Amino acid sequence: MSLPHRPATRPESGADTGAPSASTTWTVRRRPAVPRPSVPTRRYEVAWLTADGEVDTFTRVAPALAVFEEAFSAFARGTLIATSRGPVAVEDLWPGDMIETIEGEHLPLRWKGALTLLPGIVKPDGAEERLFRLPSDSFGLGRPAPDLLLGPNARYLMRSDQLKSYLGAPQALTPIACMADGMNVLEVTPISPVPCYHIALDGHRVIRANGVEVESFHPGANSTSRLMGDLRGQFLGLFPHIAEMADFGPMCHPRLTAGDLEQMNAA
Numbered sequence: 001m002s003l004p005h006r007p008a009t010r011p012e013s014g015a016d017t018g019a020p021s022a023s024t025t026w027t028v029r030r031r032p033a034v035p036r037p038s039v040p041t042r043r044y045e046v047a048w049l050t051a052d053g054e055v056d057t058f059t060r061v062a063p064a065l066a067v068f069e070e071a072f073s074a075f076a077r078g079t080l081i082a083t084s085r086g087p088v089a090v091e092d093l094w095p096g097d098m099i100e101t102i103e104g105e106h107l108p109l110r111w112k113g114a115l116t117l118l119p120g121i122v123k124p125d126g127a128e129e130r131l132f133r134l135p136s137d138s139f140g141l142g143r144p145a146p147d148l149l150l151g152p153n154a155r156y157l158m159r160s161d162q163l164k165s166y167l168g169a170p171q172a173l174t175p176i177a178c179m180a181d182g183m184n185v186l187e188v189t190p191i192s193p194v195p196c197y198h199i200a201l202d203g204h205r206v207i208r209a210n211g212v213e214v215e216s217f218h219p220g221a222n223s224t225s226r227l228m229g230d231l232r233g234q235f236l237g238l239f240p241h242i243a244e245m246a247d248f249g250p251m252c253h254p255r256l257t258a259g260d261l262e263q264m265n266a267a
Helices: 161-167 230-236 258-266
Strands: 041-049 055-063 080-083 086-089 098-100 106-108 111-117 131-134 148-150 155-159 171-175 186-188 194-200 206-209 212-215
Touching: 055 230, 098 206, 161 171, 161 258
Parallel strands: none
Antiparallel strands: 041 055, 041 111, 080 086, 080 098, 080 206, 098 106, 111 194, 131 148, 131 186, 155 171, 155 212, 206 212
């Protein structure tokens, strides 16, 4: 059965058909732009050893985030690093130099990074940029010798029986910033620009700076979770001697946090 035919009808003039007419005027309402939070940046300098044994350098502007700055600010200018040819100021080290570890190995310097701490710069936590001075012999005879000026992200190899009961290991890497006591480790606010450095070897190692045991660079066991999205690519771009985060290798010693030290001291 076919449906009865119904002749088409035109809508009366002025009727609302729901469709726009030629004379319809549209008003477009745009949502106000939401400003993206700006991420502060700073300049990082890199020297690295290429696969064919050549040295290459570059300077790059990248986010001024803690995970980036930790890779560039362990040793202040003038720090003496133990090498196969004796103590060498960190600013004079060059990729390919043989760095001495506390085990007596000599490993090539693969990467060196640098940034400049500036007076008056306030960090996101409200603190100013700072350094840490270890007076001569404060950790024992010749440790350090002479006075040692460390950057805010240096870590010292601490040894104690208390660590063994707390961690199950007799030694651990401790942030020098957590050890400031006004006597053996003095907090210093720079009054002029201070170049700071960090170095990376074949894997994570403990080396000597002015006779004090400190670590070479490693981003840490939780680095992947701290570098999400585009940040990971920007970070890896500062380390052309590796291809991925896993290439930093395992950590040679556990690390303590400020919370760990508080719990140990309270025990």
